[in-house]
Amino acid sequence: MRTLFHSPLSPASRTVRLVLGEKRLPFEAIVERAWEKRPEFLALNPAGEVPVLVEDNGLIVPDVYVICEYLEEAYADIPLLGRTLAERVEVRRVVAWFETVFAREVSGRFIDERVMKRLSGRGNPDGGALREAYASMRPLMKYVNDLAENRNWLGGHFLSLADFTAAAHLSCLDFIGDIDWAKVPAVRDWYAKMKSRPCFRPLLNDRVSGITPPDYYTNLDF
Amino acid sequence: MRTLFHSPLSPASRTVRLVLGEKRLPFEAIVERAWEKRPEFLALNPAGEVPVLVEDNGLIVPDVYVICEYLEEAYADIPLLGRTLAERVEVRRVVAWFETVFAREVSGRFIDERVMKRLSGRGNPDGGALREAYASMRPLMKYVNDLAENRNWLGGHFLSLADFTAAAHLSCLDFIGDIDWAKVPAVRDWYAKMKSRPCFRPLLNDRVSGITPPDYYTNLDF
Known part of the structure; x- marks a missing residue:
């Protein structure tokens, strides 16, 4: 079966899990403690980092950028980058x-200090x-809030890889309780939509051992 | 005319200059001192970083990843990512x-400490x-040397974005004199081939003001 080596609070891994789910591609998820540098894992990815996807045909696809571009080319039924050149530029820019x-x-x-x-x-x-x-978070979250306020989705008028990438990063921060949702209401509304998608469940x-997420982490109405 | 905002010793900028050259796409290069955070430049790229490409039709394309994927889609005559899914995975993996x-x-x-x-x-x-x-350099350069020893080009059997990305990074290090070429003979042979391409000139x-590259920097037989 298709296998994903990942880490629960790695935004890159979460992006790939969301994209696989959204494209309805079943996979087995294996938690990899990448910092232990297992030789078998380094053989899959000399960069030594999660995520790494291994396809049924044996194709090894490491790195969030490489995996997402690969999935878009290999499984094009549910496109996540847009259609026109300009749409694809804007989605990838936000990513x-x-x-x-x-x-x-x-x-x-935050993830390095609090988790890793x-x-x-x-x-x-x-x-x-x-x-x-x-x-740093304040101006950058304000930028995300501006995007969410002015568009249907973060990368444009359609759901895209920009949304899954953003949701992956923000969900890790939310797990460790570092987002003040009241300050970014448009991001909160957008994130509530993302959270209710089946791929998010x-x-x-x-x-994660030793870290308890806040109560609202799993709540769809937060 | 097509315009590229860049910085001479930014590997990301150099990658794009090489790719534009290889694809025979003429452009005007404008040096951007990104750390000065010009409002007009931030309007082009909220990330505030070089490179940023502005097309004749007004399309703004920031970020080395976004630009290279865009150029591959928009100007497909000279492909730099490969044809099969597996080839494209390997090229992007090395990138x-x-x-x-x-x-x-x-x-x-090196670039931050010695240049920026x-x-x-x-x-x-x-x-x-x-x-x-x-x-860190020793084991990583050994890895590049292994790639160069075992393949025609760094991303596989054909010239690809992997080679231009690698050449962009190594040429910056060579400019500041930080590569001991004698230790990586296969990389040196590969780099000599890259250096002799017209896009490299x-x-x-x-x-760069205040930094003198070593004599062999411009020498095709180094």
Whole structure:
């Protein structure tokens, strides 16, 4: 069966889980503790990072960007990048913004400090890094709120990979309780729509040892 | 005319310059000091980063990933991603490896410490960061050397975006004199082939205030 090596609170892994679910492609999810650098896992992906997808025909597809572009080409029935060149540019632009700017300034920092340090035994969160992440978060969440206010979906007038990428990042932050939803009402409305999609359900059932998500994490009316 | 906002020693910008050249798409190159956060530039790309491509029809395409995928779709005569699903996965995998692992551990560190700090007035290089970059460089360059030894080109049996991405990163490191070519002979042979392509010439003419590249930087027989 199609297999995905992933980590529950990796936004890149969550993006792929959402896209596989949305495209109705069944898969077995295997949690990989990538920081342990298992030789068998490094053989699948020399970068040593999740997610890695292994298809039934043996094709190994690592990296969120590579997997999402592959799934779009291999399973085109439910397209998630748009049709025109301009639509596809805008969807990918929002995806890239989350994967680079938002990951570097906000989600990557929170997840590294609050989750990865604990899981990989690298000590306690660094208060300074968390303060920087909070400071960066305000203008960036405002940008996301502007997108959500002015469009049906984050990448344009249709549901796209931009929405799944954004939902993957924000759902990780929500799990560790770091989003003040009252300050970004348009994002909250958009996120409620995302949360109610069937592909989202497995993410709401994730449990991570030692971290308890807030009550509203699984609540569709939060 | 088609315009590219870029920075001479940004690997992402160099990748796009090489791809535009290889696809024989003429463009005007404008150096953008992205760290100055010009409002007109932020309007083109809210991420505030180079490269940004502006097409004659007004379409704005920011981000190296978005630009390269766009150019592949819009100008398909000279394809740079391969034909089969498996070929495209492998090309994109090598691209992603350079853009994430190699950029984070090696090229990003060297360029930030030796170039960006000087250009943006953020002080002197941090010796500790440079030592870490040198330590990371050895195994990663060995990996690139293994690829170059076992394949015609880095992404497979054909010239692809993997080669242009790799050449963009390595040419920046070569400009600042940080590659010991004698240790990676297969990479050197491959890089000599890349350097002799017409699309590479503009990169060899780059000059950056205050930084003198080594003599062999422009030499096709180095």
